[in-house]
Amino acid sequence: MAVGKSVFPEMPAIGGVRLGTAMAGIKKPDRRDLVVIEIPEGAAVAATFTRNAFCAAPVQVARDHLQQSAPRYLLINTGNANAGTGARGRQDAESCCASLADLAGVDAAQILPFSTGVIGEPLPVPRIVGGMSAAMESLDEAGWALAAEGIMTTDTRIKGASAQVELSGGTVTINGISKGSGMIQPNMATMLGFVACDATVEASKLQQWLRESVQVSFNSITVDSDTSTNDACTLIATGRGAPVESADDERRFREALTAVLTELAQAIIRDGEGATKFVTLDVEQAASVDEARAVAFTVAHSPLVKTALYACDANWGRILAAVGRAPVEGLDVERIVIDLGGERLVEHGGRADSYTEEIGSRVMAQEEIPIRIRLGRGTASATVWTSDLSHDYVSINADYRS
Template sequence: MAVGEAVFPQMPVIEGLRLGTTSAGIKKPGRRDLVVIEVPEGASVAGTFTLNAFCAAPVQVAKRHLAARCEKGLAPRYFVINTGNANAGTGALGLRDATSSCDELARLTGVEGEAVLPFSTGVIGEPLPMERLLGALPQALEALSENGWDAAAEGILTTDTRPKGATRTITIDGETVTIAGISKGSGMIQPNMATMLGFVATDAAISQARLESLLQDGVGRSFNCITVDSDTSTNDACMLVATGRGPRVESSADLEAFRVALDEVLVELAQAIIRDGEGATKFVTLDVEEATSRREALDVAFTVAHSPLVKTALYASDANWGRILAAVGRAPVENFDVERIVIDLGDVRLVEAGGRAAGYTEEAGSDVMAREDIRIRIRLGRGEASATVWTSDLSHDYVSINADYRS
């Protein structure tokens, strides 16, 4: 189940980047579950990773390898990604397996082991089937292609119902700069850094330091503003590659133009995760305005987005506006003046002056709640800061998907 129709875009070639996908039979025979991404020499690479204390073995290895390469002024040369098994909660064995996958790919391609970054997604606590994974690496390398985005987008999915991709182009100094990316995620989504997995690339030439800043800021406005179920994964990672084959992005004006386009790609990928949230039937935008700080606005937005009572009312198309009011009221904000809070459901005023708006009718509220795309606007009357969060409803299917996840 997913909200709205989604057509995977025609993905462009990012000069210098190649993607190869194959089936290793990690969880299900015959399905695409192993992806290799080749990064050209001279590229820049930035990454963000989960803040979960039980971060998966591949996250630990990827962070270590990325730091080692950056210290040498070099970028990673390969990403190796598997689905069907998270290699999380696997202790020393998991670290050895993640490192072994890097070492074997390095041997096959003639690079150093630390030039390979591993990524995994799937069931937590199970050891990787290393014989199958390592045995399929040559097939993934044989499949490497500049046009490999479509297969890779399918090869990183778990409970997702559809692949997710986004792309933008801008012009810098008369030359075209392209940005393209894929993401996966459907459940265990409140990233707290990025998304379940995201891989974005551009042909622009951008320094590693600037790339890191652009990614961190962009993630803060996109993947860190989504939630399906308030669970932060052990495996979250989002990578940004600049191959350097296109024009150099240096001036303030060019960097701003690139930032806007990158943010659009990241937001589209993040929103696609919510539209494909496990069991989702609604796509909900929560706008919080007139806060004293962005952090305060996010706290209010996420309190509402995480409320099971709000989420089940959304699923039922039940205009039980009191659940929204109650969630706003319990947000971790000091000295609320409820008389100044205004809450709108779409174009329908729900709350003002401390209670139900005078012109509110159940019919009008129910009409908005029955839509697939719903906007809740909350004005706190405290300041000028704002934030937007995207979430989904909570359905019977969400429970069924996760109750049957390992079967």
């Protein structure tokens, strides 16, 4: 189940970036579950990782390797998170890196590992190593769609986004794929996201721009308020294309990067486990961006709001109550205005005179539902995207390990 239609975009080749997939049988036979992404020499690489204290072994290793050497390959497996596995998990991640490094003829520190799947089970290293040759043999600059399939877990469809932007020195291409459907409330990235471009950018700037773009894209989505142990987002700039030099170049590039990440983030919400609704929460007139985000996430995380949206139940009081319990001091309810799908829902401390149950039910029956909240406290704003909460979400997660 997913919201709206999905068409995987055309992905122009980015010279030097090749993607290969294999069926390693990590959790299930006959499915793509191992991906290798080749990075050309001289590329700049930036990454953000989960802040979960129980961060997975591959997150620890990738973070360390990124500080030690210039990455040449990304190694991604599904079916096993290699999280909550202690010292053995770290050894297993390092062992996989060493095996791929031997195949590729690079240093082990030039491999960044990523894993997703069940937490707390030992990584099946022999299966992963056994699939590496096939993944390497299939490396292809046109391998984006197969790689997007190879990183899926409970996802029901592949997720990709691409953009081209004109800079003063020429056209730059940005391609990205992501995976994620449940355990989604990122705290710096998404479940997994891999983005590449052919721009020439300093590594320090690339890291800063990725972090800022992640904040308004992957860090602005939630399915179930759970932050994964394995979240990561990686951005590669090959340096083979136009440089990002002028202030206008920077603005254009960053807008395009944010657009790609936002499309990938929204695709995760549209494919949220059991989702039937795509919900946009716009909070305006806040005293700060943090305040606006606090209100938006309080509404987005409310099980009562999410189940009402699923049932098309115009129980508008649940939205009002969620706004009222947000961690914001001194809210003046007389100033708060809430619109549901363009219809006035709340004003002057209560239900708007123009609102009816029929209006609310009609809006909630839509697949895409905008909720606009104005706090009357300032000029800051924030947007968060979420989904509803259905019976299927419970079924998917109850049966996840079976």
